[in-house]
Amino acid sequence: MTTITHILPSLNERKIELDRFLQSLARARTSALLLDYDGTLSPFCLDRDAAFPYGNVGSLLQQIMAGGRTRVVIVTGRDAQEMVPLLGMNPVPEIWGSHGLQRLRPDGTCEMPFIDADAAFALRRAGQWLAGEGLDNATEFKPGGIAVHWRGQSRSRSAEMRERVLRGWFPIAQEALLSILEFDGGVEIRVPDLDKGDAVRTVVSEIDPAAPVAYLGDDVTDERAFRALGSRGLSILVRPEWRTTSARVWLRPPDELLEFLNQWLQVCTAGTASTGSTSGDL
DSSP states (O other): OOOOOBOOOOHHHHHHHHHHHHHHHHHOSOEEEEEOOBTTTBOOOSSGGGOOOSTTHHHHHHHHHHTTSEEEEEEOSSOHHHHHHHHTOSSOOEEEEGGGTEEEOTTSOEEOOOOOHHHHHHHHHHHHHHHHTTOGGGEEEETTEEEEEOTTSOHHHHHHHHHHHHHHHHHHHHHHTOEEEEETTEEEEEOSSOOHHHHHHHHHHHSOTTSOEEEEEOSGGGHHHHHHHGGGSEEEEEOSSOOOBSOSEEEOTTHHHHHHHHHHHHHHHHSSOOSSOSOTTO
16 A cells, blocks of 8 residues: 655645635534544643643533534544543543554443453563563553553653663564554554554444544554545644654644634534634644
8 A cells, every 4th residue: 555645735735725624524414533632632741640631622522522513533542441531521432542452432332352362461471571671660551552651751761761672572572473563752562453544444434425534643653544544534643843744734732723623613513614724823
C-alpha cells in the first residue's frame, strides 16, 4: 500500500480543506468524529492521572453527541477504562483503548481480543525485565501491552532509556511474536492483533458510506489511522509544531482545536457550514 506523506500545507490550502469538509458536514444527516486523546484533546502531563482535556473540550464533545448527528469515538493508547474519569462525560462516548485492542462501548461493555498464554507469559517477562532494570516508575501496564514513558527526561536520558528498553525487549518480542511500537515519548511492547488503523476501518465500515468522518491525532501512532482513513474522510494533525505526516490538515492546540470543535457543533446544530476558517491564524 502506498503511503502519501504531505508537506506543510499552505494557509489557503488549510482553509479550503476545512471549509469543504464543514460544508459536507452541514449537508449530512450522520457523521463520525474520531479523536486521539493525549497530545490531541489533552496537553501532555507527567502525571498521567491529571491529563485533563483542554478548556471545554469535554463539554463540546458532549454537545456534539447530544445533537444526535455525530458518532464520537476516542481512539487512545491508554486503557479504555482509564479514559472515563479523565473525559468527565456523561454519557461516555465509544472508546477504543490500547491503540485499538480494546473497544469500550457506550453501554459499558468492553471487547478485547483473546491473548494466548505464550503472549501473556512474554508480557510478564517484559514487565519483570523492567522491574529488574529499575524502570517501574516509568512503566504503564495496559490490556495487551506494556509501555515505558520517558517524557520529561533530558534528551540524553531519553535516548539511553530507549536504547536500553529496546535491547532488553527485542529478544522477548521476537520469541513470542509480539510487536514493539514506538510513540512520542516512549515505547510499547504489545500483542500485534489490532491498531488505531483497524479501529478507524471498523468504525468507517459501520457508518453510512456517505457520512463525513474526521480523525484527529498528534502521534506517530496516529499515522496508521490517517492512512486507514485515506481519502474517505478528513485526517487532521493536532500539534503545536508541524511534522511530516499523512494527515491532510494541521491544527495547533488548543485554540484551533477548540474552534474546529465549536464549528462542528455549530454546523450540526444549524445545518449550515461556516464560511470562515477554523482560526483567524490559519
